[in-house]
Amino acid sequence: MSQNATPALKEWPLWEVFIRSKQGLEHKHCGSLHASDAQHALQMARDVYTRRQEGVSIWVVPSATIAASEPGDKGEFFDPAADKIYRHPTFYEIPDAVGHM
């Protein structure tokens, strides 16, 4: 059982790439790429997505580990929120000092 090394993958798995553009901002999804492992994915993301100073930090996440909502669930997931305008706290007076919220 353990005498066989892991067989080489024919296809490199897919990774999602997240870049933080500067300190204090959140990482944002910017694309995806195929790579053989996490280290490999990081280096490729560096070469592909940060050539024009787009980032100060990179995350890569195996796409297979992301659980996503189904497009078919759109109706029951998201549509019921459409007519609940009272959930937006638009009736508060925001003091000028608070600035942009």
Place this chain on the structure above:
Amino acid sequence: MGAQATTATAAAPLDYLLHLADNALILGQRNAEWCGHGPILEEDLALANNSLDLIGQARLLYQYAAQIKGNGATEDTLAYFRDVPDFRNYTLLELPHRAPLAATVAGDRDYATTIVRNFLYSALMALLWERLQGSPDAHLAAIAAKSLKEVRYHLRHSRDWLVRFGDGTDESHARAQSALDHLMPYTQEFWTASAHETAACQAGAGVDAGELRTDWNTLVDSALAEATLKRPSDKGYVTQGKHGVHSEHLGFVLAEMQSLARAHPQATW
């Protein structure tokens, strides 16, 4: 050659700067051959990034050299209007991206050759730029500090692929080993000081590359062990590129690189 160009206490000799600049330019030009032909899109970009780093280093060094040379010299006259015997790059850097073949045979480019060469050269330059950061020639020290960050990434990138190839499939291992067997003897040229390197050391501005050999061996041996590759002998003929005596390949590199500038001198865009 006037010393008016710099206020540093120990200016690097012109030929030493040209040696460093030519190394960067010729390898940059070679690696740029992969642009649009990389094995995968991400590596295509990685090699183009690598080339642009190297050409950027060459420009800074040529600009500084042109200042010292005076007489209307510019970075462009140094890059585009010198001929094969004037170039002072290591022979290693002008070789085609493939196993040894006769001069103009158009073989397929071999990525293992590209990676092994980048690794052997980057390992040297990571050590050399680190030392040159402390050069009393302030201008050269500043170029070294910028180049060091770039070459550390080149070393990381090429080492990573070297290990993946060596410790990969039977074919990738065989190709990495054959590239290593082919290229290793050319690294002997790193260690025997040329007259301009000696002059730079005596002036205090340069670094004796021979002193870096032990550290270079450590970097190389650890990567080769991880890659399960055998270190070949590096004995035999010592190439003379840095003395201006080149292989037949440099002429072809220069012909392609210089033809536009020579056909349209003074062209701007």
